[in-house]
Amino acid sequence: MTHARNAAMALVALLLLVAGAWxxxxxxxxxxLSKGRExxxxxxxxxxxxxxxxxxxxxxxxxxxxxxxxxxxVAAEKGQTVPVVVKPGTTEAVRTxxxxxxxxxxxxxxxxxxxxxxxxxxxxxxxxxxxxxxxGGLLLVGTFFAL
Numbered sequence: 530m531t532h533a534r535n536a537a538m539a540l541v542a543l544l545l546l547v548a549g550a551w552x553x554x555x556x557x558x559x560x561x562l563s564k565g566r567e568x569x570x571x572x573x574x575x576x577x578x579x580x581x582x583x584x585x586x587x588x589x590x591x592x593x594x595x596x597x598x599x600x601x602x603v604a605a606e607k608g609q610t611v612p613v614v615v616k617p618g619t620t621e622a623v624r625t626x627x628x629x630x631x632x633x634x635x636x637x638x639x640x641x642x643x644x645x646x647x648x649x650x651x652x653x654x655x656x657x658x659x660x661x662x663x664x665g666g667l668l669l670v671g672t673f674f675a676l
Contacts, residue, residue, distance in 0.1 A: 538651030542644040549640025557633035559614050559623045567615040571597055571622055573604050580604075585613070585622070597622040603632050603676060631672040638672070641665030 559566065569587040574596075576582075581604035585597045594615065603624040605611055613622035613629075623629060642665035649658025 535652055538647050542647040542652070545640045545644045545647070546637075549637040552636035552640075553634045556623050557630070559616055560625055560630050560633055563614045563625065566617065567592060567594075568625070569613060569615070570610050571599060571604075571613045572610045573599075573607050575607065576601050576604065585615075594620055596620070599624060603629055628672070628675040631668065631675050634668060635672055638665045638668030641668070 567587060568589070569585055569592065571583045571585050573581050573583040579601055580598045581601050582596055582598045583604075585592065585594050587594075592615075597613065597615065597620050599611070599613065599622045603611075611629075612625045614625050615622055624632065641661045645658045645662035645665065648661060649655050652658075
């Protein structure tokens, strides 16, 4: 019975971590694998409830995009300029640099925090649980201060 409980706890913790990594990869891939993608700066001109839009200036050759959108949570106030990379085939941008990179991995940070009690309480691996919680907490706090 103990082995089945441990296996179930390990499976749920692993599922949480995989889901967090999978969710993070949607944005993080554009930052980590940015070679060959369109880079530039976005000057925020306006925001709605979920996104902000602005004037896009590419770093290299002229771009077909004059304006792009970005998630409101990573965009700065109106008039501020942020470095971005364009998602291929869209008019969406992802913020680059420390702020954008940390923000992309936020779902993984949350998954680390959620998995920590399962690992500590269910599997009785307290040091591992504290390590998971510390990594998740540092990621969340680092993102807060980087943005």
